[in-house]
Each structure stands twice: as structure tokens, then as C-alpha cells.
Amino acid sequence: MNKKRVMSLEEKLPSVPEAIYLFRSCTGTLQYPGVENAIRHICGLMGIEVIMDPDQTCCSGYLLTCSAYLPEFSLAVTARNHALAEKRNLDIYTFCNGCYAYNCEFAHLLEDQKTRDTANQLIGRFGYNYQGRAKVYHVQELYYRLKDRIAEKMVYPLKGLRVAAHYGCHYLLQEGVIDDFDLPTFHEEILQALGATPVYYTERRACCGYGVGKVFTHKEEVVLPHLLNKLSSIRDEGAQLITTVCPGCNVAMDREQPHLSQMGRGEFQIPVIDLGQLIALSLGASPVKLGFNANTIKLDGILEYLGIDKGAQV
Amino acid sequence: MAREKWKYLVKDFDKMVDTYGLAGNLRQCLACGKCVGDCPAASVSPSYNSRQIIQDVLDGNQKRLLASEEIWHCLWCASCYRACPSGIYFPMLMMQIRFRAVEAGFGLKYFQTYQKLALKAMTEGMTFVPREKGRAKVEKLRSEMGLSPWPEVSDKAKSEYNALFEMTGSKAWVDSVANKPEVPVDLNYSKGRINLE
Numbered sequence: 001m002n003k004k005r006v007m008s009l010e011e012k013l014p015s016v017p018e019a020i021y022l023f024r025s026c027t028g029t030l031q032y033p034g035v036e037n038a039i040r041h042i043c044g045l046m047g048i049e050v051i052m053d054p055d056q057t058c059c060s061g062y063l064l065t066c067s068a069y070l071p072e073f074s075l076a077v078t079a080r081n082h083a084l085a086e087k088r089n090l091d092i093y094t095f096c097n098g099c100y101a102y103n104c105e106f107a108h109l110l111e112d113q114k115t116r117d118t119a120n121q122l123i124g125r126f127g128y129n130y131q132g133r134a135k136v137y138h139v140q141e142l143y144y145r146l147k148d149r150i151a152e153k154m155v156y157p158l159k160g161l162r163v164a165a166h167y168g169c170h171y172l173l174q175e176g177v178i179d180d181f182d183l184p185t186f187h188e189e190i191l192q193a194l195g196a197t198p199v200y201y202t203e204r205r206a207c208c209g210y211g212v213g214k215v216f217t218h219k220e221e222v223v224l225p226h227l228l229n230k231l232s233s234i235r236d237e238g239a240q241l242i243t244t245v246c247p248g249c250n251v252a253m254d255r256e257q258p259h260l261s262q263m264g265r266g267e268f269q270i271p272v273i274d275l276g277q278l279i280a281l282s283l284g285a286s287p288v289k290l291g292f293n294a295n296t297i298k299l300d301g302i303l304e305y306l307g308i309d310k311g312a313q314v
Numbered sequence: 315m316a317r318e319k320w321k322y323l324v325k326d327f328d329k330m331v332d333t334y335g336l337a338g339n340l341r342q343c344l345a346c347g348k349c350v351g352d353c354p355a356a357s358v359s360p361s362y363n364s365r366q367i368i369q370d371v372l373d374g375n376q377k378r379l380l381a382s383e384e385i386w387h388c389l390w391c392a393s394c395y396r397a398c399p400s401g402i403y404f405p406m407l408m409m410q411i412r413f414r415a416v417e418a419g420f421g422l423k424y425f426q427t428y429q430k431l432a433l434k435a436m437t438e439g440m441t442f443v444p445r446e447k448g449r450a451k452v453e454k455l456r457s458e459m460g461l462s463p464w465p466e467v468s469d470k471a472k473s474e475y476n477a478l479f480e481m482t483g484s485k486a487w488v489d490s491v492a493n494k495p496e497v498p499v500d501l502n503y504s505k506g507r508i509n510l511e
């Protein structure tokens with residue numbers, strides 16, 4: 001491969017932004033809305049303004065609907081969402097690997113003048129114009145950039161909590177990401193800064209199995225056997241908690257654990273939360289605000305371990 | 315074991331499938347199999363083989379490929395892409411193979427799930443919006459944590475998303491596929507090979 005794939009963080013994110021255009025993830029917002037609050041909490045403490053735009057639509061879930069229609073629709077949707085961020089002079093920050101990948105992928109296709117003209121013609125009807133000025137980031141890059149400042153503000157150190165990081169696929173496969181696809185370490189570095197014990201497990205880089213809607217179509221044949229491999233390797237290392245950076249991964253790994261048990265494939269009771277939620281928790285955000293009620297596998301054991309009152313309203 | 319006959323083969327099938335040139339140069343495939351070694355779909359369903367799928371595309375083995383169950387097993391994780399010494403972006407190929415399969419009337423039972431999601435997204439401006447009961451649950455959860463009960467998506471966002479769906483012909487396409495009869499598959503798989511009986 002000859003393209004530049006990994007960038008240093010300083011190169012990608014030379015300075016911490018004053019404000020971000022937080023790109024609403026449909027899955028995140030509907031399944032684990034606490035992630036939104038977590039991001040607001042972290043950014044609030046770091047002096048970054050979070051802007052969410054009601055005019056923004058779904059990234060089009062291109063891959064999900066990949067067999068449903070040709071890419072023109074997704075190209076137009078991407079151009080439209082980017083035009084909205086451009087108008088505010090902001091860069092886009094996603095909190096879903098899927099949103100990140102599709103926005104990058106399509107922005108890349110939109111570099112082609114002909115493609116761009118077609119997209120602009122479509123969105124021009126509503127008064128938008130795409131110029132390709134807004135850059136696409138994932139909030140995890142911001143967490144990594146700020147990890148030392150976050151550690152300074154920590155209220156609840158993580159007391160050696162054994163955390164298995166799941167990076168997911170669609171962020172690291174893009175060009176211009178901040179770590180290596182096969183052996184990334186930046187989540188573990190963040191976890192360590194928070195006082196947790198990162199757990200290395202053999203299936204660490206394996207996909208969550210959610211695979212663009214596979215849960216709906218191939219749960220028995222593909223998703224569950226795959227998840228069994230993944231989760232067993234996490235359990236074997238004695239992890240107490242799993243973190244993700246993509247609500248899609250979170251759905252697969254959290255919601256499917258009871259099904260594995262029902263299938264007689266062993267008991268799995270490992271809570272799965274977003275890395276941002278864990279950071280916000282250690283920064284003192286209340287569990288109520290972080291919305292752990294949305295999780296299938298409950299967080300009570302973790303909160304008890306960390307000495308945090310689960311009903312606390314901060 | 316009976317193999318496919320030459321008369322099924324379609325010339326330049328690779329160009330026909332990868333209309334947008336998204337998958338890289340398939341002709342540079344070394345058939346090294348690295349992609350298969352790293353593939354989670356192959357590890358749980360051994361008849362799934364990305365190297366073979368590429369070979370089928372290059373050979374123009376349209377009939378076998380589009381009708382196959384295997385093309386619906388890919389998780390789109392792109393491990394294959396990362397392993398590939400020739401920079402072949404296999405997931406992008408897979409996406410387009412599936413599009414062609416649906417066009418030919420195969421795999422409609424899988425497509426219908428995606429179709430429902432797409433149609434719902436059209437009016438909501440968001441994908442994965444649940445039905446009424448799920449909706450009430452989302453509203454309760456979000457309210458409890460001090461968020462607006464429903465994600466703030468403006469009417470403008472919804473109507474423009476919907477309009478783009480129609481303007482790009484996507485709505486017409488999704489509707490047209492909705493009433494298509496599923497083409498019965500007369501191929502048999504055994505361990506990754508197809509027998510034409």
C-alpha cells in the first residue's frame with residue numbers, strides 16, 4: 001500500500017478547536033443517547049463548544065443500505081451535511097465509526113469535479129453549496145489529544161479497572177487516521193491515563209459482528225458465532241468492561257450477549273460502554289446523565305467498584 | 315466435481331460490477347489469499363472466500379456469483395483490504411456485487427430488511443428509527459438523562475433528505491425492487507465450490 005495511512009496527531013489536529021460540529025449518529029442518539037451527554041461533559045470541561053445542528057441528517061448509512069440504491073443519494077447527502085458545517089466554519093466531529101467512514105469516503109469521492117458538480121446541482125436546489133472545506137474528525141481523536149488535561153481533571157480514578165478496548169473497523173481503515181490498523185494503542189493510552197488497566201486480548205482487532213446490518217439478516221450463521229470468539233477472548237482475559245467508539249459496535253456487543261447465553265454458549269455479563277462515557281464518568285459526570293439505563297448489560301458492578309453512587313444527580 | 319461451463323462466463327464483468335471504480339485494480343490480485351486468512355466471515359462460514367469471489371468477478375462468473383448465498387456473509391470489516399498487498403478494496407466490490415445481485419432478483423429476502431430501513435429513514439431523516447413501542451422507550455430514556463425526548467431533527471432536514479431520495483431515483487429503485495419476485499437459485503454449494511447439477 002502506498003498511500004499515507006497514519007498521521008501524527010499533531011499533523012491531523014494541530015490545535016484544539018474552540019467549537020465542534022458534532023455529527024449526530026442515528027444509532028448513538030437512539031440506542032445510547034448518554035454518549036451525547038458524555039461528549040458535552042468532556043468538551044464543557046475542556047472549554048470546547050459543542051454544536052449540534054437540527055438540519056443535519058443521517059450520514060445516509062451508505063453501507064447499510066448499500067444494496068438498496070446507488071451512491072448518488074449518499075453523495076448528495078454528504079455534500080449537504082458538509083455544506084451545513086462549512087456555513088458555520090466548523091469541522092465535523094463524529095462519534096460513530098460509521099459516520100466517520102462514510103463522511104470521509106464520500107468527501108473523497110467528491111474531490112472529483114464531475115461528481116462534485118452533480119452533488120452541488122442536487123443540493124443547490126435547497127440553496128446549499130459544497131466546497132469541501134470542513135474536515136472530518138472522530139471525537140476519539142480529541143480525547144487522545146486532551147488525555148493529559150483530562151487526567152488532571154479526573155474525579156474518580158479508575159482504580160485499575162480491567163478494560164478491554166474495542167476499536168472497531170471503519171475508523172482505522174480510513175486514510176489519515178492517527179494509529180495503526182493492526183496494532184493501535186491510543187485507546188489503551190487513554191485508559192491508562194485514567195488509571196484503568198488495559199486488557200490485551202487475542203480478538204482485539206476483530207470486527208464486532210454487527211457488519212452493516214448482519215444482525216438482521218445473518219444473526220445465527222455469522223454474527224453470533226463470530227461474537228462468541230470475540231467475547232470469549234475478552235472474558236478469558238478477565239476484563240470487567242468493554243469500551244467502544246461506535247454505537248453500532250456497542251449495540252452488537254451489548255445487546256447480543258444474552259442471546260449467546262440463550263443459545264447455551266456460556267454466560268456473558270460484560271458491560272459495554274462508549275469510551276467517551278467512561279472518560280466522562282471518571283470526570284465526575286453522573287451515571288444518570290450518562291444514560292447507563294440504556295444498556296442491556298448493567299453497569300451496577302462497575303459503579304460499585306469505582307465507588308460511584310448510581311443514582312447521583314450531578 | 316462438476317465445474318461451471320464456459321458459456322456462463324461474461325466478458326469484462328469486473329468493469330460491469332465496479333461501475334464506480336471503487337475497488338482498485340482487481341486484475342492486480344495475486345491470489346495470495348491473505349484476505350481470506352484475515353476474514354472473520356470466512357472463519358465462521360468456510361465456504362465464504364474473498365479470493366474466490368475476486369476470481370469469479372475476473373472470470374465473469376456472473377451466474378454463480380450473484381446467486382450465491384455467500385455474498386451476503388461479508389461483514390464489511392475491511393480486514394481484507396488491510397491485508398491486501400495489491401490495495402484491493404474488497405468491501406467496495408462487495409457492495410456493488412450485492413447491488414447487481416438485487417438487480418437480478420437474488421437475495422431479495424436480505425434486501426427487504428435494508429429496504430425497510432431505507433424507506434423509514436426517508437421520512438425521519440435518521441436510519442434505525444424504531445416502531446412505536448421502541449419510540450416510547452427512546453423518549454423515556456432520553457428524558458431521564460435530561461435530553462430532548464426525541465433527537466432534534468428539523469422538518470427541513472427531513473423534507474430535504476426525502477427529496478434527495480426521490481431526486482436521485484433512489485425511491486423509484488427501492489419501490490421497483492419491492493415487488494420483484496425472488497429468483498430461485500439452482501446452484502448447490504459444497505465447501506466453497508458450486509456444483510451445477
Ligand code: SF4
Nearest residue numbers: 343344346347349398
Ligand atoms: S489479499 Fe489482495 S492480492 Fe491477495 S488474494 Fe486477496 S485480494 Fe488478491
Ligand code: SF4
Nearest residue numbers: 353388389391392394
Ligand atoms: S470485509 Fe468482508 S471479505 Fe473482507 S475481511 Fe471483512 S468479512 Fe471478510
